[in-house]
Amino acid sequence: MKPKGVIMVEQAVFRAIADPTRREIMGLLSTRDMNLNEIANNFDMTRPAVAKHLRVLRDGRLISVRQHGRERIHSLTPETLKTVADWLSYYDQFWDDKLSNLKRAVEADND
Amino acid sequence: MKPKGVIMVEQAVFRAIADPTRREIMGLLSTRDMNLNEIANNFDMTRPAVAKHLRVLRDGRLISVRQHGRERIHSLTPETLKTVADWLSYYDQFWDDKLSNLKRAVEADND
DNA sequence: TTGACATGAAACCTCTAGGTTTCGTATAAA
DNA sequence: TTTATACGAAACCTAGAGGTTTCATGTCAA
Numbered sequence: 001m002k003p004k005g006v007i008m009v010e011q012a013v014f015r016a017i018a019d020p021t022r023r024e025i026m027g028l029l030s031t032r033d034m035n036l037n038e039i040a041n042n043f044d045m046t047r048p049a050v051a052k053h054l055r056v057l058r059d060g061r062l063i064s065v066r067q068h069g070r071e072r073i074h075s076l077t078p079e080t081l082k083t084v085a086d087w088l089s090y091y092d093q094f095w096d097d098k099l100s101n102l103k104r105a106v107e108a109d110n111d
Numbered sequence: 112m113k114p115k116g117v118i119m120v121e122q123a124v125f126r127a128i129a130d131p132t133r134r135e136i137m138g139l140l141s142t143r144d145m146n147l148n149e150i151a152n153n154f155d156m157t158r159p160a161v162a163k164h165l166r167v168l169r170d171g172r173l174i175s176v177r178q179h180g181r182e183r184i185h186s187l188t189p190e191t192l193k194t195v196a197d198w199l200s201y202y203d204q205f206w207d208d209k210l211s212n213l214k215r216a217v218e219a220d221n222d
Numbered sequence: 223t224t225g226a227c228a229t230g231a232a233a234c235c236t237c238t239a240g241g242t243t244t245c246g247t248a249t250a251a252a
Numbered sequence: 253t254t255t256a257t258a259c260g261a262a263a264c265c266t267a268g269a270g271g272t273t274t275c276a277t278g279t280c281a282a
Contacts, residue, residue: 018129094189
């Protein structure tokens with residue numbers, strides 16, 4: 001029985017990673033933390049547009065923000081991607097039994 | 112240098128899995144092949160609506176269809192999810208070094 | 223051959239995603 | 253204390269996503 005909150009968070013993650021711009025932002029933030037302007041400089045769109053993408057990423061818990069003076073520093077919180085990995089792992093059995101079995105074994109070991 | 116086709120296919124996959132109804136359809140088809148009516152019976156929406164979702168899943172190469180008389184049998188092609196797994200694997204390093212290293216080792220072994 | 227069934231296709235509707243421009247405000251710097 | 257900077261918020265626009273109803277067509281079954 002999955003509680004509703006879990007479902008909605010899961011959906012927010014899938015929604016967040018669905019957009020190519022947002023995945024690109026994640027790639028940027030995987031190298032270093034950045035404020036809004038730094039992120040926006042990498043795209044051919046206005047700053048408010050990028051800010052909206054960041055909002056969606058935040059809703060999906062894929063990034064976090066800390067205030068630093070007048071800047072807002074964004075950093076990646078990639079642990080949230082485990083949600084996707086968990087979903088994916090169910091389908092692993094269909095395309096790579098060897099790997100998925102091993103992966104499950106390791107995960108069990110980690111608990 | 113990723114060719115454009117790859118990018119677009121990748122985007123089609125991410126788009127396909129972004130919708131909860133479509134992920135549920137994938138879950139259904141992971142148990143057995145089904146025709147349109149069988150799939151649609153599991154949802155509180157009209158058959159044409161479900162047919163549209165199937166179209167998106169086909170665009171993302173996540174399902175395939177074969178004609179059988181007047182029916183169209185849909186089956187899951189989960190190998191396509193490797194696209195997502197590959198994308199995810201880059202972020203593995205940030206949340207589980209032990210597992211991701213092992214995973215990479217196994218994948219290299221499989222090539 | 224006639225009727226029921228499985229589906230595709232098209233026209234339409236509504237809402238939202240993704241973008242823009244404009245303006246206001248807090249902070250830093252001169 | 254001005255002035256420039258970094259940003260949020262709001263109003264707006266457009267295309268497309270996700271749904272509906274209606275109708276046409278090929279196939280199976282009686």
